[in-house]
Amino acid sequence: MASFYCVFLCYGIVALYFINVNAVSQEEIIKIEGALLPFITECSAQNGVNMEDLTAAKKNENYDNLNPCLIACVFKKTGTMDDKGLFNLDKALEKTKKFLKSEEDIDKAAEVAKSCASVNDQEISDNDKSCGRAKLLLDCFIKHKGQFPLSI
Incomplete structure (x- = not known):
């Protein structure tokens, strides 16, 4: 079982760097890793x-x-979180289709993403709201890990 660290799937979320991949092909894993590694490296150094x-x-x-x-940094660099610190569901779904081939995997990922979009409605108390929201988003993805083709 391939293992790599990230903070979520091809939604461009840091989660991918913390995931054990089960249903996704080795080719898809390599593609996702290659796309996210520069962001993770840069954001890790910055934070x-x-x-x-x-x-x-x-x-x-x-x-x-x-x-x-x-987490927020990686989400922003991938476009799945906007400059206001909100989860960009449309961009997440676009990224999913770019990296995953199986319609079943895409549908499962979309279901999780849509469920987690509710983090945009939650009150965030920290000064940099994107950091707090990114944590909520990661927590939501982890909560739904059983529904997703990538298991965190």
Whole structure:
């Protein structure tokens, strides 16, 4: 089973860097990794997150100690979070179709993304609302991991 770290699927979410891939082909994994690695590397450096932090989060299946601004940074770089810190559902669905081939996988991913779009309606108390919302979005994806072709 291939393993790599990210914070969500081809939605451009940091989650992909924390995922064990089950239903997605090796070709799709390589494509996703290649697209996200530069963003993850850049955002990790900008937010003081090192590989040990990412590895520990994956190993312990606990992402609470990761800087949520890392997650927001990757989401923004991929276009799945806008400049206002809102989840861009349309862009997420577009990214899904770009990286996944199976209609079944695309439909499952879309269902999860649509469910998690409700994070845009939640009140965020931190100064940089995109960081708090990115954490809520990641939490939502993790909550729905059983429905998604990638298991976090």
